[in-house]
Amino acid sequence: DIVMTQSPDSLAVSLGERATINCKSSQSVLDSSNNYKYLAWYQQKPGQPPKLLIYWASTRESGVPDRFSGSGSGTDFTLTISSLQAEDVAVYYCLQYYSSPHTFGQGTKLEIK
Amino acid sequence: QVHLVESGGGVVQAGRSLRLSCAASGFAFSTYAMHWVRQAPGKGLEWVTVLSSDGTNEYYADSVKGRFTISRDNSQNTVYLQMNSLRVEDTAIYYCAKAGCGGTRCYSNRWGQGTLVTVSS
Numbered sequence: 001d002i003v004m005t006q007s008p009d010s011l012a013v014s015l016g017e018r019a020t021i022n023c024k025s026s027q028s029v030l031d032s033s034n035n036y037k038y039l040a041w042y043q044q045k046p047g048q049p050p051k052l053l054i055y056w057a058s059t060r061e062s063g064v065p066d067r068f069s070g071s072g073s074g075t076d077f078t079l080t081i082s083s084l085q086a087e088d089v090a091v092y093y094c095l096q097y098y099s100s101p102h103t104f105g106q107g108t109k110l111e112i113k
Numbered sequence: 114q115v116h117l118v119e120s121g122g123g124v125v126q127a128g129r130s131l132r133l134s135c136a137a138s139g140f141a142f143s144t145y146a147m148h149w150v151r152q153a154p155g156k157g158l159e160w161v162t163v164l165s166s167d168g169t170n171e172y173y174a175d176s177v178k179g180r181f182t183i184s185r186d187n188s189q190n191t192v193y194l195q196m197n198s199l200r201v202e203d204t205a206i207y208y209c210a211k212a213g214c215g216g217t218r219c220y221s222n223r224w225g226q227g228t229l230v231t232v233s234s
Contacts, residue, residue: 001175040220042158049208049224050150050158061222093158097220100172102148102160 002027002096006105012113019081021108023094028074031098038098041070041079044107045090053092054079086112115139115223119209122228127201133194135209135225143167143187146212148221149194151205151230159205164192166215177203199232206230 003026013019029038037057042050052061054070057077067082081088089112094105121133135147149161162183164171171183182195192209206229210221 038218044158049227050221051224052220052222055213055220055222091157095158095160095220097218100163100217101174102163102172104158104160107157 001101002029002099002103004094004096004103004105006092006094006108008108009106010109010111012111013081013084014113015086016083017113019084019088019110021079021092021094021110023072023077023079023105025075025077025096027098029096029098030074037072037074037077038096039070039072039077040095040097041068042093042095043088043090044093050093081110084110084112115211117209117211117223117225119207119225119228122207122230124231124233125199127199127232127234129199130195130197131199131230133196133207133209133228133230135192135194137190137192137209137211140211140223142190144215146215146217146219147183147185147192148210148212149183149192150208150210150221150224151203152208152227153202153205156205161207162194163212163217163219165217170217172217196230199230201232201234204230204232 039057041054044050164183206227208227211223212219213222
C-alpha cells in the first residue's frame with residue numbers, strides 16, 4: 001500500500017500570509033502512460049464532510065478560490081494558500097488514488113496565528 | 114445539484130452486521146464510480162472502498178477486506194455498504210462520495226453528510 005505522509009501535523013499562519021502543506025508518497029503516484037499525478041487535496045471544517053480543493057495534483061476544483069494551488073512531482077506534493085483568510089481554518093488532507101487501496105495523509109491542522 | 118444522503122447507521126454489537134445506503138440525485142449516477150470513506154471520532158479520514166460505475170470493479174481497504182461489500186443499484190441511484198463481522202474499531206462516521214469519473218482510479222468530488230456507526234463491545 002502507498003503511505004502518504006503530511007507535514008507539518010499542525011500549522012499556524014497569520015492572516016494574509018502564505019501557508020504551505022506538504023505531502024509525500026511512499027511510491028510515485030505519477031502514471032507515465034498519461035502523465036497524470038493521482039493526488040488530490042481536501043479541506044475539512046469541523047462538523048462538515050471533506051471538500052475537494054485540488055485534483056490531478058494541480059487542477060483546482062470549480063468554485064475553489066484561486067489562492068489555493070497545488071504542485072508537485074511523482075512523490076512530493078504541496079498545497080499552497082497564497083494569502084490566508086479566516087475561513088481557511090480547517091484540517092487539510094492529501095489523497096492518492098493511483099492504486100487501491102486509496103490512502104489519505106494523516107491531516108494537517110491549519111490555524112490562525 | 115449533487116445530493117448524497119446516507120442512511121442505515123446506528124448502534125450495533127460487535128460481530129453483528131449493518132447495511133448502509135446512499136441515495137444519490139442531481140447527476141447521472143450510472144456514469145460515476147462511488148466511494149465510501151470513514152472517519153473515527155476525532156481522527157483522520159480513512160478510505161474504505163470504491164465501486165466502478167458499471168459495478169464490475171471494486172476495491173477495499175485492508176482493514177475491511179473480506180468483511181465489507183460495496184454494491185450499487187443504478188436503477189435506484191443508490192450505493193450500499195454491507196458491513197459484516199463488525200468490530201469496535203469500525204466505529205466511525207461513514208461518508209459516501211461521488212467520484213469525478215467512472216473508473217476506480219479517481220478522486221471523490223462530492224460527499225454526503227455521513228452516517229454514524231457505533232459498534233459496542
